[in-house]
Amino acid sequence: MQPNVAVEIPAANEVGGSDFEPPRDDLLQCLAYIAKFYGDERTLASWRQGLPAGQVGASAHVVLDAADEAGFHSTLVRRGLKDVPAYLFPVIVLLKDERACVWRSRDGGTVEVVMAEGSETMLPLQMPFDELNAQASGYCMFIKPPVRRDERAGIHLQRIPRAGSGARCGVIAVITTTWCWRRFW
Numbered sequence: 497m498q499p500n501v502a503v504e505i506p507a508a509n510e511v512g513g514s515d516f517e518p519p520r521d522d523l524l525q526c527l528a529y530i531a532k533f534y535g536d537e538r539t540l541a542s543w544r545q546g547l548p549a550g551q552v553g554a555s556a557h558v559v560l561d562a563a564d565e566a567g568f569h570s571t572l573v574r575r576g577l578k579d580v581p582a583y584l585f586p587v588i589v590l591l592k593d594e595r596a597c598v599w600r601s602r603d604g605g606t607v608e609v610v611m612a613e614g615s616e617t618m619l620p621l622q623m624p625f626d627e628l629n630a631q632a633s634g635y636c637m638f639i640k641p642p643v644r645r646d647e648r649a650g651i652h653l654q655r656i657p658r659a660g661s662g663a664r665c666g667v668i669a670v671i672t673t674t675w676c677w678r679r680f681w
Contacts, residue, residue: 522596522612523559526588527639529598529610529618533586534641536566540616556590556637563639570639577629580636588637589628596637599628 524547528540543562547554554562556572563570580587580599587599589609598610598618605625613619 521554521615522594523556523588523590523637524554524562525612525616525618526596526598526610526637527559527563530586530588530639531563531566531568534568536641538566556635560637567642568639569642570637572635572637574634575636576634577625577632577636584638588639590633590635590637591631592633595631597628 521544524543525540528538528543531538531543546565547558547562560570560572577589577599582602585600585602588596589599590596596612599607600610600620601608602625606622607625607628608620608622609628610618610620
């Protein structure tokens, strides 16, 4: 190499540099969107904390674990989109090519979805139901907020009495002293 000759060295992007953009992670962005819908104001960066390092995108099971850690009730089911009732919206729909979207509503043959565009941007769209159904992989992720029990209605929620404890037993005791929560998915 000759002295005093300029050599161009390509600059490597360093983590935390001004032009660093994390890879797009559709599932995690959808989780952050649904959490914000339910009043959880965490940023996408805070959702990324604690996830496995070195992984380009979060898998469905990692996102479910993150939602459970945050206190949400979450599950992944194999279900056709025509079988998803409207009272479960918003729903994360896993799409082909490792993409995902949040399905917010259905009005006849049109659906309203929110798609991840870029690493921090969510874009609301309206599309025909058949188009969403063609892009869907057949899996849906249901994420619901935790149940917060309170005494505003004047009903004090109690535990089910154990048999032999001297308390009332039977079906009537269970109905009158217990509030049963059911998962609808």
